[in-house]
Amino acid sequence: MYVNLPKIKEISTPILNDNDAFLIEMKHLRDKGFDKYLFFIDKENNLTIEDCSTISRLIEKTLIDEKLISENDQIEVSSPGIDKPLKLLRQFPKHINKKFSITYTEDEIKKSQEMKLITVNGDTLTFELNKDVKEIKFNNIVFAKTLISFK
Numbered sequence: 001m002y003v004n005l006p007k008i009k010e011i012s013t014p015i016l017n018d019n020d021a022f023l024i025e026m027k028h029l030r031d032k033g034f035d036k037y038l039f040f041i042d043k044e045n046n047l048t049i050e051d052c053s054t055i056s057r058l059i060e061k062t063l064i065d066e067k068l069i070s071e072n073d074q075i076e077v078s079s080p081g082i083d084k085p086l087k088l089l090r091q092f093p094k095h096i097n098k099k100f101s102i103t104y105t106e107d108e109i110k111k112s113q114e115m116k117l118i119t120v121n122g123d124t125l126t127f128e129l130n131k132d133v134k135e136i137k138f139n140n141i142v143f144a145k146t147l148i149s150f151k
Helices: 005-018 049-065
Strands: 019-031 034-043 075-079 099-106 111-120 122-131 132-137 141-146
Touching: 005 049, 019 099, 034 049, 034 132, 099 132, 111 132, 122 141
Parallel strands: 034 075
Antiparallel strands: 019 034, 099 111, 099 141, 111 122, 122 132
């Protein structure tokens, strides 16, 4: 069966929107005669296992009904995980007051630092480093990952 990822993404987007979620990344794998579709999603607030389960069932039913996947194919819906970098601007607000490992460009120079996110205003993220404030445009961020704190 031909895999039409743009169509799968197009059909899945309203399901995600209806459940206050958004797609971060979608992957397709072929394994032992079946296709596996991985949807990495997030929400503005906390994403739960129940959210992932509900969305998975809805996407699977819709894609089977639309004959884009077979009943043997697998759908997995999950968050990208705490160990994955943030990719979309809309992921940042729920991480205010968390510490980040961040790589960004400033005057065409790439810099890496650990800083705490204190605000998100439009496409500008404000970080704090040793009581100094640093504003970084989202488009200048190369890599940003929250750091796990055990305090």
